Amino acid sequence: MAKVLCVLYPDPVTGYPPKYARDDVPKIEAYPNGQTVPSPQSPLGFKPGEMVGCVSGELGLRPYLEQHGHELVVTSDKDGADSMFDRHLVDADVVISQPFWPAYLTAERIARAKKLKLALTAGIGSDHVDLKAAAEHGITVAEETYSNSISVAEHVVMMVLSLVRNYLPAHQYAVNGGWNIADCVSRSYDLEGMHFGTIAAGRIGIAVLRRLKPFDVKLHYHNRHRLAPEVEAELGLTYHDSPQSMVKVCDVVNLQTPLYPATQGMIDEKMLSQFKRGAYLINTARGALCDRDAIVRALQSGQLAGYAGDVWAPQPAPVDHPWRTMPRQGMTPHMSGSSLSAQARYAAGTLEILECFFEGRPIRPEYLIVDGGNLAGTGAKSYGLS
Incomplete structure (x- = not known):
């Protein structure tokens, strides 16, 4: 019997399950690169479209795990030496976490997790795991590559238009009972004809470029x-x-x-000084790519005309995080990759990876980040250990 420790974000404040706005979600058979969607052999423990990314949703894993005699511990309590995460980590065989509510598997925590064999990200992005320490301890790190890439790409397009068209302040004028057209349009522009660039053109980056091409923008990219x-x-x-x-x-x-390590803080004061004055910056990758205070100062000075993102450092962000109150921002909690549509895919992918792990079958290479003491699969293409 294995112990599976699953860290998920808290339930809705209005209670679980929520009242769903729709009865179903579209069924996706494959991703744009031809990769098939997750295909576990066991029945899903949920109906696609249900909220499974929160604590009570349990990623729909309990039926499968209990049927096979495994123990499942699910919590949102992940920070501090006395957290449920730390108390159960010492004898956990598998840890599952999400980028949206990450349980940070530091080198110190990994050293205490003597039985840990698999660190599984429900979603995309395993930087909350110390990959070097995981490799040194022979821990496999895996994630559901592509499961929510299009979800994030759609969020990027929404944020671009919201900033450039000054949508959020204009909407607030309407909510407040105003009709301040001059104020609304004083910072509103057309996206058409602008130059849009993405730093990294992997699965999400290329999906964003494809979705923006019909807007008649000039497209740029930098990629490894x-x-x-x-x-x-x-x-x-x-x-x-x-x-x-x-x-x-x-x-x-x-x-x-x-x-x-090489990309942490890459958008700093020096880099921002090279931006065009009045540029917009979108970040749905990771908050720590940016120097927190440099972003605030760039918005205050006008070097940036707007900043939108749904990633913070740390996560969840403290109440007094300056990105909550800085001017001309369109921040959201880390939600872009956790739509109900995406949850169905990354929960199914989590089940598929667990099946492979427990049955001794190979995990898809596209899901692997660390395996056999080295970066592997997608991890070898996307990450570095230094």
């Missing part, structure tokens, strides 16, 4: 590996060999790069 010539031609992309080259010409900059 240059895209195929036919993709550049199809989308009319301009490639830049450095982020610095790209941000100098872009009106809107999108961050999609993974977080690891």
